[in-house]
Amino acid sequence: MSAIALSNPVVDRRPGFRRVTAVELRKTVDTRAGFWLPIGVALITVVAVVVTLLTGNAAHHTLSHVFRNSLEPSAILLPVMGVLLVTSEFSQRTAFTTFTLVPGRARVLRAKLAASLFVSVVALALCLAVSVVGVALGSGTVGGLSAVMIPQAFAFLATAMITGVAFGAAVLISAPAIVVYLLLPTVWTVLVGSIHALRHVATWFDQSQTLDPLAQHPLSATEWTHALARPGRCGWWCRC
Numbered sequence: 001m002s003a004i005a006l007s008n009p010v011v012d013r014r015p016g017f018r019r020v021t022a023v024e025l026r027k028t029v030d031t032r033a034g035f036w037l038p039i040g041v042a043l044i045t046v047v048a049v050v051v052t053l054l055t056g057n058a059a060h061h062t063l064s065h066v067f068r069n070s071l072e073p074s075a076i077l078l079p080v081m082g083v084l085l086v087t088s089e090f091s092q093r094t095a096f097t098t099f100t101l102v103p104g105r106a107r108v109l110r111a112k113l114a115a116s117l118f119v120s121v122v123a124l125a126l127c128l129a130v131s132v133v134g135v136a137l138g139s140g141t142v143g144g145l146s147a148v149m150i151p152q153a154f155a156f157l158a159t160a161m162i163t164g165v166a167f168g169a170a171v172l173i174s175a176p177a178i179v180v181y182l183l184l185p186t187v188w189t190v191l192v193g194s195i196h197a198l199r200h201v202a203t204w205f206d207q208s209q210t211l212d213p214l215a216q217h218p219l220s221a222t223e224w225t226h227a228l229a230r231p232g233r234c235g236w237w238c239r240c
Contacts, residue, residue: 020102020111025118028081031088037081038119042126044073049130053138061138063145067131071153071215074123075160080178081119082164085112087174109169116165120158127153148218156214 015023029035052069053061089095102108128150164181171177 014102017107017111017114020107021114021118024085024108024111025115027088027094028085028115028119031084031092034081034084034088037077037084041074041077041123044077045070045127045130046134048073049134053134061135063131063135064149066135067128067145067149067153068215070127070131071156074127074157075215078119078123078157078161079164079167079181082116082161082166083168083177083181084174085116086165086168087172087177090172091174109165112165113162116161117158120154120161123157124150124154146218149215152214152218156211159211159214 027034029038049066049070052066089098098108099105102111167177167181168174171180
């Protein structure tokens with residue numbers, strides 16, 4: 001019996017992680033919302049760069065300033081893509097097929113996170129390219145962008161995207177997950193403004209004080225501590 005078992009080893013026919021990640025990446029644009037959302041992000045990024053170069057003081061038309069403004073549309077809208085990447089499994093009724101082919105839910109979630117990081121890289125490249133071209137055509141100052149800002153910008157966009165995935169995994173329904181994601185920062189800002197005791201805690205929990213500096217200037221050690229505290233909380237959501 002053992003000889004038969006050795007001569008006929010069990011073959012693991014599960015798709016590899018690279019293939020699962022590629023499938024999850026394709027899912028980001030499979031739906032109508034997923035198809036038009038990246039296009040909308042790209043168009044709004046171009047508009048943000050053009051408006052930045054046409055308004056304000058000419059001294060502010062530097063690559064650093066324009067690049068910072070170009071990141072904002074992606075930081076706001078990429079998390080919506082992250083939410084839809086998870087919740088579309090249930091709204092489009094593909095969850096049964098997904099978890100039949102890949103029974104391990106943690107493996108699927110890791111693939112979704114990997115796809116999210118890839119989308120963040122593409123968004124970062126788009127923002128940088130549009131900013132460089134815009135500043136060059138607008139006769140601005142092409143130099144002045146610190147090399148440190150590139151990995152910080154990636155961390156800024158990737159954290160936003162992963163946060164969207166986390167909210168999608170926690171709620172599993174598109175509309176409530178998007179509403180909660182967009183509403184919570186507003187509620188927190190109101191609470192901080194009305195309750196004085198929360199203002200010190202805001203340096204650790206308020207996204208505008210923890211993550212937004214990633215896209216504004218090279219962070220100090222204290223600011224990195226505040227920024228790294230937020231991805232830790234995102235990891236707690238992802239285990240839902």
